[in-house]
Amino acid sequence: MIGGLLRAGLVAVLLVLVLAPGWVAPLLAPLAPEGGPVIYDRASLLSLSLSHLGLVAVASLAATVVAVTLAVLVTRPFGASFRPLARSVTNLGQTFPPVAVLALAVPMMGFGAGPTLLALFLYGLLPVFENAMTGLGNLPPATLEAARGIGMGRWQRLRLVELPLALPVILAGVRLSVVIALGTATIGSTVAARTLGEVIIAGLLTSNTAFVVQGGLVVGLFAVLLHDGLVQLERRLSPPRPGAGRR
Amino acid sequence: MTLAANRIVAGEGVAAWAVAPVAQSLPALGCMIAGLVMGLPAALPKLRLGGALLGLGGATGLLAVGAPSLLAEAGTYARVSPAAGFWGLLSVFLLLMADALAQLAPGPILRAGLLAGALGLLAALLSSGALSDLSVAQEFAGRADAFWRATLRHLELALGSLGAAALIGFPLGILCHRQAALRGSLLPMLSFLQTIPSLAMFGIMIPLLSWIAATWPAAQTIGIAGIGFAPAFIALVLYSLLPVVGNTVAGLDSVPAPVREAARGMGMTGWQRLLRVELPLGLPVLLAGLRIVLVQNIGLAVIAGLIGGGGYGSFVFQGLNQTATDLILLGALPTVLLAMVAAIVMDILVDVARRDSTERTAA
Numbered sequence: 001m002i003g004g005l006l007r008a009g010l011v012a013v014l015l016v017l018v019l020a021p022g023w024v025a026p027l028l029a030p031l032a033p034e035g036g037p038v039i040y041d042r043a044s045l046l047s048l049s050l051s052h053l054g055l056v057a058v059a060s061l062a063a064t065v066v067a068v069t070l071a072v073l074v075t076r077p078f079g080a081s082f083r084p085l086a087r088s089v090t091n092l093g094q095t096f097p098p099v100a101v102l103a104l105a106v107p108m109m110g111f112g113a114g115p116t117l118l119a120l121f122l123y124g125l126l127p128v129f130e131n132a133m134t135g136l137g138n139l140p141p142a143t144l145e146a147a148r149g150i151g152m153g154r155w156q157r158l159r160l161v162e163l164p165l166a167l168p169v170i171l172a173g174v175r176l177s178v179v180i181a182l183g184t185a186t187i188g189s190t191v192a193a194r195t196l197g198e199v200i201i202a203g204l205l206t207s208n209t210a211f212v213v214q215g216g217l218v219v220g221l222f223a224v225l226l227h228d229g230l231v232q233l234e235r236r237l238s239p240p241r242p243g244a245g246r247r
Numbered sequence: 248m249t250l251a252a253n254r255i256v257a258g259e260g261v262a263a264w265a266v267a268p269v270a271q272s273l274p275a276l277g278c279m280i281a282g283l284v285m286g287l288p289a290a291l292p293k294l295r296l297g298g299a300l301l302g303l304g305g306a307t308g309l310l311a312v313g314a315p316s317l318l319a320e321a322g323t324y325a326r327v328s329p330a331a332g333f334w335g336l337l338s339v340f341l342l343l344m345a346d347a348l349a350q351l352a353p354g355p356i357l358r359a360g361l362l363a364g365a366l367g368l369l370a371a372l373l374s375s376g377a378l379s380d381l382s383v384a385q386e387f388a389g390r391a392d393a394f395w396r397a398t399l400r401h402l403e404l405a406l407g408s409l410g411a412a413a414l415i416g417f418p419l420g421i422l423c424h425r426q427a428a429l430r431g432s433l434l435p436m437l438s439f440l441q442t443i444p445s446l447a448m449f450g451i452m453i454p455l456l457s458w459i460a461a462t463w464p465a466a467q468t469i470g471i472a473g474i475g476f477a478p479a480f481i482a483l484v485l486y487s488l489l490p491v492v493g494n495t496v497a498g499l500d501s502v503p504a505p506v507r508e509a510a511r512g513m514g515m516t517g518w519q520r521l522l523r524v525e526l527p528l529g530l531p532v533l534l535a536g537l538r539i540v541l542v543q544n545i546g547l548a549v550i551a552g553l554i555g556g557g558g559y560g561s562f563v564f565q566g567l568n569q570t571a572t573d574l575i576l577l578g579a580l581p582t583v584l585l586a587m588v589a590a591i592v593m594d595i596l597v598d599v600a601r602r603d604s605t606e607r608t609a610a
Contacts, residue, residue: 084346084349085342087349088345088346091345092341092345092587094542095542095583095589095590096586097545097546097582097583097586098546099546099549099550099579100546100563100582100583103563103566103567103575103578103579104575104576106575183444186444186446187445187553190553190564190567191567200447201553203450204450204553209453209454212450212451212453213451213454215447216447216448216450216451219443219444219446220443220444220447220448223443223444224443227442
């Protein structure tokens with residue numbers, strides 16, 4: 001998708017922005033207000049980045065585990081009767097804007113990382129669950145028959161056949177959920193979670209465009225690079241088989 | 248079991264059965280329990296639908312009865328708002344209803360009627376004043392003007408960006424469909440735009456637009472400025488392009504090759520084929536793209552509140568700043584409602600278009 005050279009360039013820009021923001025100060029100086037600070041200094045960008053990525057990682061991991069487990073249960077014969085209900089839940093849930101989830105979590109959990117984590121987790125469930133359901137539901141019946149034919153048990157079939165075959169589709173869902181989580185975590189700083197959104201919001205409040213551009217660039221680059229990395233991973237893991245239910 | 252969860256006073260919880268004199272709250276509680284019981288058997292969607300409606304009625308009834316009776320005992324500044332138990336029950340009943348409706352699969356006209364009926368009922372309920380003792384409603388009464396302005400602005404942002412995205416996206420999609428080279432370079436670029444987090448996108452838009460406004464005074468006169476409506480609008484349009492262009496290409500690709508051949512055989516020119524064969528047949532997929540965009544933009548427009556773009560987001564973020572839960576709700580609830588209504592309306596349109604296009608293909 002992005003050429004190797006471009007990717008390396010973006011990584012370099014990101015590293016400079018996060019690790020040595022002083023280097024870009026001359027470039028951003030015209031954007032800052034007269035005499036105002038050019039580089040965000042209330043917290044180091046590195047620690048904000050780590051806390052941001054940590055939130056996303058924890059929420060996405062938890063969402064992936066829960067969503068895949070639910071999808072496995074729903075695609076088993078005994079869970080089939082829950083399938084329409086599960087579909088209704090995903091359809092209804094997807095119309096919920098991420099910001100609304102965040103805003104509604106605050107009254108329940110107070111300010112801080114808690115509501116952000118909850119919103120990221122809840123919103124991350126849907127894409128993974130939907131894709132896992134599609135992936136596990138659209139496996140070639142001949143392959144499943146064959147697995148049964150060579151005497152594999154249910155658990156073996158799931159672990160050795162179904163999950164590996166559905167993996168690319170599930171990963172596409174994980175990618176979607178990670179990208180959404182990254183964006184929602186940015187807004188999480190309005191409820192006092194420590195994320196990179198803090199830089200952007202500080203810039204907006206003090207009309208210091210230099211802050212806004214710094215925060216925006218760092219978050220944007222993280223999103224693009226993570227997205228790209230996950231796409232590469234999907235390509236590497238997906239076996240070349242035509243006609244499978246890819247999304 | 249469900250009763251203990253339902254509490255109604257802000258700050259201090261009050262159990263469902265204690266909010267009003269027993270004689271008044273008993274029918275409402277009964278309705279909710281009966282509704283839950285009726286919702287249990289999955290095989291009878293009609294029963295489930297009835298149960299959901301009964302339960303919803305019971306829950307709102309309890310609110311209407313409970314709020315004034317609680318307020319009567321408390322001081323003048325007391326506020327009453329539904330607590331987690333109410334919201335939980337509300338979502339359970341809504342889910343039951345959605346599930347039952349999905350199983351019954353009513354036709355598009357019936358669905359439109361049901362939606363109109365539900366909205367009418369909601370409007371009647373809100374304007375009747377039965378719920379006006381709740382604190383969200385009091386928050387609304389304090390800023391009714393601002394609320395309607397925000398509604399208008401929110402719709403302008405969401406629908407306007409949809410229109411602009413359609414104007415740009417449809418021609419781009421048609422071009423991409425015809426020229427594979429363009430498709431190969433444009434679609435990845437658009438999906439790249441889509442991955443940029445919304446707050447960052449809004450943030451990057453601000454210096455860009457204020458630079459434009461500073462460089463060309465003409466741009467300033469048509470309202471382009473670093474903060475406010477313009478950056479929010481442009482960011483929303485950029486986000487909308489991928490679903491619109493992608494689905495236009497997919498929709499045009501979905502036209503069966505024999506149909507296309509037949510149209511060519513009848514001596515239709517490229518334009519005629521596009522307007523009379525390919526677009527009508529690809530319409531369901533095109534509309535599905537617009538549905539994604541609309542629902543997504545209604546949600547994203549909330550973030551416009553952070554950069555002075557107005558809309559419901561201004562209530563949400565004001566509420567977050569003042570830690571005023573009811574103000575947050577005043578912004579978040581209409582957003583959710585708007586998104587759901589938009590999703591249902593677009594689903595109906597997609598359905599109608601799909602029937603139409605299958606008839607055409609069959610004919």
